[in-house]
Amino acid sequence: MKFTCTRDNLIEGLNIVQKAIPGKSNTPVLEGLLIEVSEDLILTGSDSEISITYQFPAIIEEIGGVVVSSKTFCDIIRKLPDMYVTVETSADGNDLIINSGGAHFEINLMNRAAYPKINFLSTENSFSINKGSLRSLIKQTAFAASQENSRPILKGVLMENKENILRFVAIDGFRLALKYVESNCETDFSIVVPARVLNELSKIIDKDEELINVCFSENQIMFYTDTFKVVSSLLKGEFFDYSRMIPSDFTAVMNVGTKELLGSIERVALVLEDDRKWPIVMKTYSDEVVINVAGERGVSREVVSAEISGQEIEIYYNSRNIMDCLKAVENERISVKFTTTKGPSIIVSEEDDSFLFLVMPVKPKIR
Amino acid sequence: MKFTCTRDNLIEGLNIVQKAIPGKSNTPVLEGLLIEVSEDLILTGSDSEISITYQFPAIIEEIGGVVVSSKTFCDIIRKLPDMYVTVETSADGNDLIINSGGAHFEINLMNRAAYPKINFLSTENSFSINKGSLRSLIKQTAFAASQENSRPILKGVLMENKENILRFVAIDGFRLALKYVESNCETDFSIVVPARVLNELSKIIDKDEELINVCFSENQIMFYTDTFKVVSSLLKGEFFDYSRMIPSDFTAVMNVGTKELLGSIERVALVLEDDRKWPIVMKTYSDEVVINVAGERGVSREVVSAEISGQEIEIYYNSRNIMDCLKAVENERISVKFTTTKGPSIIVSEEDDSFLFLVMPVKPKIR
Numbered sequence: 001m002k003f004t005c006t007r008d009n010l011i012e013g014l015n016i017v018q019k020a021i022p023g024k025s026n027t028p029v030l031e032g033l034l035i036e037v038s039e040d041l042i043l044t045g046s047d048s049e050i051s052i053t054y055q056f057p058a059i060i061e062e063i064g065g066v067v068v069s070s071k072t073f074c075d076i077i078r079k080l081p082d083m084y085v086t087v088e089t090s091a092d093g094n095d096l097i098i099n100s101g102g103a104h105f106e107i108n109l110m111n112r113a114a115y116p117k118i119n120f121l122s123t124e125n126s127f128s129i130n131k132g133s134l135r136s137l138i139k140q141t142a143f144a145a146s147q148e149n150s151r152p153i154l155k156g157v158l159m160e161n162k163e164n165i166l167r168f169v170a171i172d173g174f175r176l177a178l179k180y181v182e183s184n185c186e187t188d189f190s191i192v193v194p195a196r197v198l199n200e201l202s203k204i205i206d207k208d209e210e211l212i213n214v215c216f217s218e219n220q221i222m223f224y225t226d227t228f229k230v231v232s233s234l235l236k237g238e239f240f241d242y243s244r245m246i247p248s249d250f251t252a253v254m255n256v257g258t259k260e261l262l263g264s265i266e267r268v269a270l271v272l273e274d275d276r277k278w279p280i281v282m283k284t285y286s287d288e289v290v291i292n293v294a295g296e297r298g299v300s301r302e303v304v305s306a307e308i309s310g311q312e313i314e315i316y317y318n319s320r321n322i323m324d325c326l327k328a329v330e331n332e333r334i335s336v337k338f339t340t341t342k343g344p345s346i347i348v349s350e351e352d353d354s355f356l357f358l359v360m361p362v363k364p365k366i367r
Numbered sequence: 368m369k370f371t372c373t374r375d376n377l378i379e380g381l382n383i384v385q386k387a388i389p390g391k392s393n394t395p396v397l398e399g400l401l402i403e404v405s406e407d408l409i410l411t412g413s414d415s416e417i418s419i420t421y422q423f424p425a426i427i428e429e430i431g432g433v434v435v436s437s438k439t440f441c442d443i444i445r446k447l448p449d450m451y452v453t454v455e456t457s458a459d460g461n462d463l464i465i466n467s468g469g470a471h472f473e474i475n476l477m478n479r480a481a482y483p484k485i486n487f488l489s490t491e492n493s494f495s496i497n498k499g500s501l502r503s504l505i506k507q508t509a510f511a512a513s514q515e516n517s518r519p520i521l522k523g524v525l526m527e528n529k530e531n532i533l534r535f536v537a538i539d540g541f542r543l544a545l546k547y548v549e550s551n552c553e554t555d556f557s558i559v560v561p562a563r564v565l566n567e568l569s570k571i572i573d574k575d576e577e578l579i580n581v582c583f584s585e586n587q588i589m590f591y592t593d594t595f596k597v598v599s600s601l602l603k604g605e606f607f608d609y610s611r612m613i614p615s616d617f618t619a620v621m622n623v624g625t626k627e628l629l630g631s632i633e634r635v636a637l638v639l640e641d642d643r644k645w646p647i648v649m650k651t652y653s654d655e656v657v658i659n660v661a662g663e664r665g666v667s668r669e670v671v672s673a674e675i676s677g678q679e680i681e682i683y684y685n686s687r688n689i690m691d692c693l694k695a696v697e698n699e700r701i702s703v704k705f706t707t708t709k710g711p712s713i714i715v716s717e718e719d720d721s722f723l724f725l726v727m728p729v730k731p732k733i734r
């Protein structure tokens with residue numbers, strides 16, 4: 001195997017496939033980077049859940065493929081003195097030789113035979129989505145997926161396509177996040193993708209309006225463009241019937257600036273050491289909401305102007321749950337709709353019905 | 368106690384005194400920030416070794432002093448919504464009240480009586496040094512102080528004034544760093560200051576040419592300006608007679624670009640996992656030096672152009688020791704002067720004799 005390319009192209013590809021490569025793995029070969037040379041140069045990283053390949057043109061002198069320590073290879077490529085780099089296997093096939101400017105490296109190869117076979121899906125039944133929409137779908141839902149191992153299905157995001165609407169939903173037991181966009185996919189489906197995979201994917205895709213393709217099988221999903229492929233296993237099991245969780249009757253509605261409310265909660269929560277231990281209290285008046293916290297470090301209070309209709313309410317939340325939702329809002333103003341002090345509240349926008357966050361209040365507890 | 372000031376002035380002061388405040392301390396009151404109000408506002412942070420005060424004008428309404436959790440107070444001040452902040456003790460004297468815009472906090476006070484008394488030194492016999500010179504003195508020596516507790520005196524930097532030359536020297540057993548500047552101090556002295564204190568000091572002082580004052584007693588040293596004071600305990604014990612360690616006869620001299628040599632060593636060292644286990648090898652030829660490494664990850668080699676006189680030499684170094692020295696060089700080119708493969712090498716500049724680094728070679732060990 002032998003190729004020459006620019007250092008910067010190589011670094012760009014490494015930055016992407018590295019997101020699938022674990023720093024430490026019980027299967028050491030997965031700490032490796034698969035480098036394959038055919039018509040193009042193809043870099044691959046993989047762990048047990050996600051595989052990423054990145055493909056780009058290079059000057060190919062000899063085809064072949066090797067696995068090397070991703071960390072060593074990346075450390076070296078990032079520091080190369082010249083803008084071009086030539087990479088080849090040694091004559092005895094035991095080392096990878098890297099030459100750039102006056103620098104010469106021979107690094108140990110890993111056992112390529114031990115590297116897992118990656119199943120790339122057939123792209124026959126694929127649909128496409130623009131990258132900006134995909135980023136919003138992920139940003140506005142994946143944060144609400146569960147971190148706990150107790151119900152594995154909740155570590156995923158439901159991807160549901162129905163009548164040309166693609167909906168992402170995540171639930172962790174204390175909150176729910178839902179976002180939809182219009183889709184060009186004619187087939188209805190409902191699958192669950194690990195939230196972690198979506199978060200990595202959203203770091204890879206640019207903000208621009210180019211399209212990204214999606215296809216899936218019974219067990220896997222693949223997001224791909226001409227340059228990269230991200231393949232992930234799907235989560236198995238029944239997702240919650242989220243539609244039954246969303247209330248439609250409300251006792252009060254608060255219209256408020258998103259940043260103002262978020263900034264205030266971030267500040268009052270500073271008196272907390274453990275946000276799971278002490279709640280924040282929101283009390284509505286006719287034209288303002290007062291937020292109070294009594295925490296380990298002291299007490300705090302902030303007043304935020306708001307348009308409020310319906311009954312006055314005094315309601316307790318976990319600060320982190322509500323802040324995460326507010327951070328995911330892309331609109332300047334939101335409506336917080338309250339049911340009761342024990343029932344779910346929802347965060348929506350009057351101009352934009354494409355998202356909905358649901359937050360469960362917590363029990364009153366005052367220091 | 369009550370005062371009003373701008374958030375930004377307060378943040379500037381907190382950034383400075385926080386460097387003396389430990390995140391966790393066995394003496395919890397040291398995790399506190401001392402706030403004192405007299406003619407000015409005075410902030411103080413301290414641990415067992417270093418104390419820093421920062422003094423600046425504020426609108427004073429009531430004099431007094433309190434101790435609060437530094438972390439809580441800093442977290443709150445950094446996030447305040449308004450550019451002004453008013454701080455006062457509560458009527459019952461148990462809390463500190465912070466008001467800024469619509470935000471209101473009451474945070475727990477700590478026990479001021481438990482806060483240590485800080486000895487500020489008499490400034491009668493002080494001398495001054497410009498900040499840029501002090502920064503260079505620290506940057507070019509403190510890195511070479513020992514990290515080990517086995518010989519505590521070597522965790523310090525020798526500050527020696529002799530015939531209007533102020534010299535800083537640090538030694539860790541494998542290398543020595545020396546830097547001098549001219550001084551306006553007429554009194555000869557020799558004291559040892561903890562390297563850690565000097566490193567914190569160098570983060571505080573700006574690059575400009577203003578003067579900083581220095582005075583010391585038998586046990587302490589104080590660096591001060593109109594706005595801040597840094598007081599540190601001195602290290603006790605006899606420092607090594609460094610002058611006897613510096614060789615004057617050399618078998619070879621290599622003139623080389625600082626950045627070229629540093630960049631090459633940084634690259635070849637990338638095949639090392641543990642730099643204490645495997646050395647780098649430098650071999651000189653008539654007009655170049657070849658650097659080879661055989662490490663856990665593979666082998667590497669780089670060639671650097673150099674002007675070389677004297678005998679050819681093949682010499683082994685710890686990569687970290689020599690890189691640290693090269694990073695501290697401020698000149699474009701250096702001379703590396705070799706004695707033998709077992710004796711010390713020195714790094715100096717032909718145009719600038721104000722600094723000298725000494726590096727001990729290590730034993731040959733080839734993988």
